[in-house]
Amino acid sequence: MAAPVVMYEEEYGQLKNVITRLCADANAKFVFLVDKNGQQIAAHGEMLNLDTTSLASLTAGNVAATDGLAHLIGEQGFPVLSHEGERDNIHISIVANRVILVVIFDERSSLGLVRLRVKRATAEMNAIFEAIDRKVDREREMGFALDSPFAEITEEDIDALFS
């Protein structure tokens, strides 16, 4: 089984700050960070009733399908995707090669502004994900997972989930 993808509190806080600032600077309605496997990482914005779980899964599927198309035509991938709607638009880009940044914006912003602000935010987030990788590598070297929730899980704990 592949090692779990981990998000620590400190780095989560930093990522949340970055996307909060991005949302404001880009005049966006909603900014969302999704891991490429469809897990939501962080979100900020005014679309409070948005089904972020479905958004995460569909975004990851979208990016995966587009990556598949890219490979078919000999491209490495399409790191930026843009969908234009009647009212709202979606800008999707890849961060640190494994995380998807989604920005939803309307006429209060523009594609150009979003792309500009995303570029800056991406550089900041790349550094944060590198820090996470270093932390995970350190733990592996030490031979244990930091405060792993699984370390002491028992069969009774698991059975209780299904009772």
Place this chain on the structure above:
Amino acid sequence: MTFINYASREINCKIVYYGPGLGGKTTNLQFIYDSTAQQAKGKLISLATETDRTLFFDFLPLDLGTVRGFKTRFHLYTVPGQVFYDASRKLILKGVDGVVFVADSQRERMDANVESLFNLELNLKQHGYDLTKLPYVLQLNKRDLPNVVAVDELKAELIRRDEPIFEAVAFRGVGVFDTLKAVAKQVLMELRKNSGG
């Protein structure tokens, strides 16, 4: 690939339902969705054709509760079973933590079962997974039909190791939750093993 968020105290795992076309993968998810309490499930997303054949995937997020202070969520996916959707199946398998193979017990679907299982092994291998080591459950669906292959014969053809095997009639819910519990339990036990527990 399991996602552990220490900030929000959440664990998310991915389970993929695989198998030949019209075997009952989507039916499994639909039954789970219909039978699960509102607060424990998200929306069932189905990307399907006009004739309700899965086109890309079905997706159902389930909240199983809390273990050691962490909210435990399972993301259930189905793949499209029709042979020509192989490219999509490969994509959906990425990051999988556990697999359920839904076999169609009808005699005339035996070849399709074998082909689909071979396809699963191949696609997993391309992602660096080994079916003999991944959390895995075999479901023998449609046991209510008159033209089904005997269970022993199905096992002989489809069993891959010592995986749990469940007989099912998915549209009535028979065997559906037993299958899900078995694969989810394997996933969590595997995570415990890998964390040194």
